Ligand SMILES: O=P(O)(O)OC[C@H]1O[C@](O)(COP(=O)(O)O)[C@@H](O)[C@@H]1O
C-alpha cells in the first residue's frame with residue numbers, strides 16, 4: 001500500500017503557491033485525472049474489449065479515428081463538463097471548440113485543449129500511448145467564450161501535462177513552478193508522487209526522429225542526423241536513435257534520460273505534422289519548466305502566434321544543448337551562421 005503523496009493532496013498543498021487561487025484550477029486538474037483513470041482502465045485491457053481498431057470515421061485531419069481516440073475524447077469532455085471549471089474544450093478530435101455553459105451554475109473560466117489519445121498508430125500493437133492537456137485562462141471575464149480565447153500564445157498557459165499509458169501509467173504536469181510526475185497505484189486507484197521536481201539533463205545522446213521521412217527533411221535536419229551518426233564528440237558518444245512513434249512516450253523517455261525529439265517540416269507536410277495548441281505548446285511548457293528547450297527550429301514554440309485551432313508546427317524539443325545545436329545546423333543550412341561546434 002503506497003504512502004506517497006497523492007495527486008489530490010499535492011495539488012491542494014501547491015495551491016498555496018498561488019495566493020489568489022480559489023481551487024478552480026485544482027478541481028480542473030482533478031477532473032482531468034478522473035478521465036485519465038477511466039481511459040487507463042480501458043487501455044490496460046484493450047485486447048479484451050471491443051475497443052481496438054478503427055472507429056470507422058475520420059477526424060478533421062482526415063486521419064482514421066481509432067475507437068480509443070473517440071472513447072478518450074468522450075471521457076475528457078464528460079469529466080470537464082461534470083466538473084464545471086472549464087468553459088471551452090478544444091480537442092484534436094473535434095473540428096470546432098466545444099463551449100460548456102451549464103444552465104445551473106456560473107460558467108468556468110478555464111480553456112482546456114486536449115489530445116485525448118496520442119500515438120494512435122500504436123494503440124493496436126500495445127506500445128505506450130498518451131493523452132496531452134493544456135490549460136489557459138479565458139482572456140477576459142466580460143466577453144462570451146469564443147475561439148479567440150483558445151488562440152492565445154503558449155506562454156499564456158497556466159498548466160499543462162500529459163498522461164502516459166505504459167508499463168505503468170503516469171501523469172506529469174506543471175503549473176509553471178517546476179514539473180512533477182505521479183504514478184497510478186492501481187491498488188488504491190490514486191496517482192501518487194513518484195518523480196518530484198523533474199529535470200531534463202542539459203545534454204544527452206538520444207535522438208528521436210522518424211528517419212523514414214529522411215528524403216523529405218530540411219537540409220539542416222539531414223546534417224544533424226549525419227552529425228549524430230558520424231561526427232566524433234568526446235562526451236556524447238555514441239548517439240542512440242530511439243523512436244516510439246508516440247510523442248508522449250518519446251518525450252517522457254527524453255525528459256528522464258536526456259535527448260531530443262524532432263518532427264520537422266517535410267516536403268509532404270511543410271507546416272510539420274504535430275499540432276501547436278494541444279500537442280506542442282503543452283509539451284513545450286513542460287520541457288521548458290524541466291530546464292529544456294522547445295523550438296520550431298528558429299524560435300521558441302511558446303512565443304509562436306496561434307492562428308488556428310489545428311495549426312501545425314515543426315518541433316525540436318529536449319535537452320537544451322542538443323536543441324541549440326540543431327538550431328545552429330538549421331541556421332547554417334540557411335546560410336545564416338557557421339557551425340562552431
Ligand atoms: O508516424 P509518424 O509520422 O512518425 O508520426 C508519429 C507522431 O504522430 C503522432 O502519433 C500524432 O499524434 P496523434 O496520435 O495524437 O494523432 C505523435 O504521437 C507521434 O509523435
Ligand SMILES: [Mg+2]
Pocket residue numbers: 115117118119247279
Ligand atoms: Mg498526438
Ligand SMILES: [Mg+2]
Pocket residue numbers: 069092115116117118119120
Ligand atoms: Mg491524438
